[in-house]
Amino acid sequence: MRGYLTHHAQSLVGSVGRLARAPFATALTILVIGLALALPLALELFVANAMSATGGFTGAVDVSVYFKPDVAMTRVQQLAHSARARAGVAAVQIISADQALQEFRQYSGFGTALQALGSNPLPNVLHVRPAADATAPADLDALKHYLAAWPEVDLVQVDSEWVLRFNAILDLLRRVLGIAALLLGVGVLAVIGNTIRLEIQGRRTEIEVVRLVGGSTGFVRRPFLYTGMLYGLGGALLAWGMVGTAVLVLQAPVANLSRLYGSSYALQGAGPEVIAGVFGAGLGLGWLGAWLAAARHLRGIEPRA
């Protein structure tokens, strides 16, 4: 066991040494991998920031429930209580007909004209605010059907057109992100696989000798797996650095822009989960690319007498 662990350590150190001895080639390979990982990372941050920046709007979707004119306030309060108890509802506000008339009189500029009315024409209204995680079109539609099913209700109005469009754009971006990540992941596999293939060819004599003295396929493969993982790790580090730098550069202009719109929004960098994901992807793709190349190209190398 100790010898096995020692060989792992030797393979790792040997791989670091080999990469360091060819700095230009190593840097080029890491640059390509870094760019391939940086693009989906940047897209992920863009989507996350777009969601974060517009999160307030999404949360502000209100469902207005207009009651029939003869529904008593006690019944409205009972129904408001029922709405509050429903999952996916963040808040329910009652606007009584009197309160609505008073506000209308105050803000509309028709105060004098309204005094001519014999009775209050406005209904009692509930403003139902969905929870932040329940603003998907399907959730809003379900809530609308639930509220409209009350016999006391005259009209349920959901201003969700723009929410639907916005969610569709975000969904499209998420899919683009997924496809880009997949394609670039395949690209990283190809780059690492080809680099490892060249290294296997360059170390053919050594592989033959190791096999001759009893080295197993796992033993022969190990240094190449470490090399692949080091490439992936280097690429992930570079991608993180590039996107992190871009976030730093864009932070001030974005803050300035949002200030002009009266917002205090600040550009968000990659969180720990995203960073862990990038490093995991780099290491995983490096390992897989190296493993595939080793499986394909080591098979043909047997010792010669």
Place this chain on the structure above:
Amino acid sequence: MILFERVTKRYPNGREALRAASFSIDRGEMVFLTGRSGAGKSTVLKLIAMLERPTRGTVIVNGQNLGALKSRHLPAYRRTLGVVFQEHRLLDDRPVFDNVALPLVVAGAASAERDKRVRAALDQVGLLGKERMLPNELSVGEQQRVGIARAVVAKPSVLIADEPTGNLDPGLALEVMKLFKRFCDVGVTVIIATHDLHVVHEFGQRRIVLEDGQIQGSGDAPLPSMSATR
């Protein structure tokens, strides 16, 4: 013990390198394989080292039927062998110590054990003190001795050598053969394929004579037909 029973080896190009060859070599015996180029000497060694598999017949080494050996058991089997080539097959970018230590690294030997055994092997071949040198800083004879040290460092039960003195002058060739004899004296089975009849006669060990893939004779008497040349 090594046993060849009616072994035939046909290569993909159709050439039959061995034809129903049968012979046995006792444990701890030193044997010379002799014959002209293309007689089948190297094929015998390749079959023992499992670099090739027989087309027909049975090869048994230390009780193990090599025809039935599964690929996953091949590395463990090869660790019981020591192999010496005419071209040394040393890794030029690594010092002598690392070249000799390679079979021990593969076997997972601990660092201290590795250090001790590499020094002992280098001492046996007279190269102690040259551990840090690169192979291309050594003479051809020294490189051959590094190859021998690498072959014996893991204490193999069988040592096979293909033309180990091919590039050496007669004096050095004799020295190398003496080394092999010393390993044989401590119980290692040694099989040497060689053209060099001078060293064969010098040592008087048993010979297995091959001609066109067939065993022509076996014994320690001089064979008149053996004016072998490369």
